[in-house]
Amino acid sequence: MMENVTVMREQAMQWIKEASAYIHDSFQSALTIDTKSNASDLVTNIDQEVEKLFINRIRVAYPEHAIVGEEGFGDEIERTDGYVWVIDPIDGTMNFIHQQRNFAISLALYIDGKGVFGIVYDVAANDMYYAISGEGAYMNGTKIARVEEGYLEQAVVSVNATWLTENRRLDHEKIAQLVRRARGTRSYGCAALEMMYVVTGKLDAYMTPRLAPWDFAAGAIMANEVGVIATTLKGEPLSILHKSGLLIARRGVHEDMLTNYIVCKE
Template identity: 45%
Template sequence: MDEKKRRSIFNHAKEWIYEAGQHIRDVIDEPLYIDTKSNPNDLVTQMDRNTEKYFLEKIKHTYPDHRLLSEEGFGDDVQSLDGTIWIVDPIDGTMNFVHQKRNFAISIGIYHEGLGEIGLIYNVMEDVLYTAMKGEGAYKNDKKLPQLNEKLTLDESIIVVNSIWACENRKINNKKIQALIQSVRGTRSYGSAALEFAFIAEGIVDGYLTMQLSPWDLAAGVILVNEVGGVTTQANGESINLLTNTTVFSSNAVINERIKKDFIELM
């Protein structure tokens, strides 16, 4: 994608994500209509759906040849990464949105011929926007973020991991995850994958492990982490597939190699 076109798409995405976030803040205290999807903890609200429809209308009107892959099903049936694809999570962290009215984000990753070109993650209630364009670094509210500390080791790190993955009733190697937790300086969990990627890019956490994410959960975050010198792979070290659910480990290169060496048998 040439620089002029990328900049134009970025400016539109930035304008639209701010508009969507402002609308959410304006109506945050109005009654919510809450449904469940795959399980009682998999929540969706009319705000998720309305926000996705907003992006669909903006994208299709402005870029009719672009496709949309998004969580609530209003986008296209995307079977390949050909062309330009917007991968959107209208509200990442819906449980936080419902219960806390904070700690949720709008996430947009824009890919062209399979390459991540633009990433935006908007912490709506804090009015903090993380952005990245391929080859230009990552930013927090227009302030450039430094590159990750490549000398930081696993035992010095704070890793984002949900404690649910250490439970015995999960179909994963919970003993390995427990050993990982014991190997690090500390763990955190914020309830929004997009924000957890953004916090890696910002350098306030050092890695993120999860055993299941959908494309819209990670598409923008991968681009941000790439632009500060980080690495995002599946938990076994293989490349991420943006068309399926996947395991994820994101960190600096040193920690990523340590995970592959000592904790690869997580599944």
């Protein structure tokens, strides 16, 4: 069983390298940009073609596995039984379009609802992060150190400015209090990478009220391997069946934010 997982993780990395080459080629040609749920929810032809690439590779290698992907070319699942691949072909599409950097491929394998391995690849920076459950997390081949407990006063917290404006998901006045108490705030616009920054200690926390399983499926496995806590904004476990908010943070900071600053309206 564990040998199998290592082989599958190496295969998945090969597919990611293939997808990355395709994305780099796309920088030379014009993108087709559409919007999804709203004017800021962007999708390009590259997002869609990269998802199809992954689905084709997985279907050939593992025809009996389920696949959940952002662009909807995979399966709709209602149960977590068996092998489920969870894919975001390009997380941070706005950055992909505007910056050609700060976006990532996120890919995870779950078996019976439990994370087996997760990979996040920062395409422009060529930073490869991965973890196999129980075997630790790695960045570019180097084992990532366990993340220690911390305190909000010394924390750099990633939170988008949107959540400091009046909105239907969070009490924005409490987020303003959080911002005043933290050492500093940042926002990068790519959930998978912001999770990796917490996992590698570059950020102390990242929170956002609306994500889908493909955004956090790989990151949650990484977090678990280094002692970082990743939950919904209500402190519940994340599920690959449901969209939810995300709070990922080092111990101490996670508890403080959850208890004192995050008040969900829904």
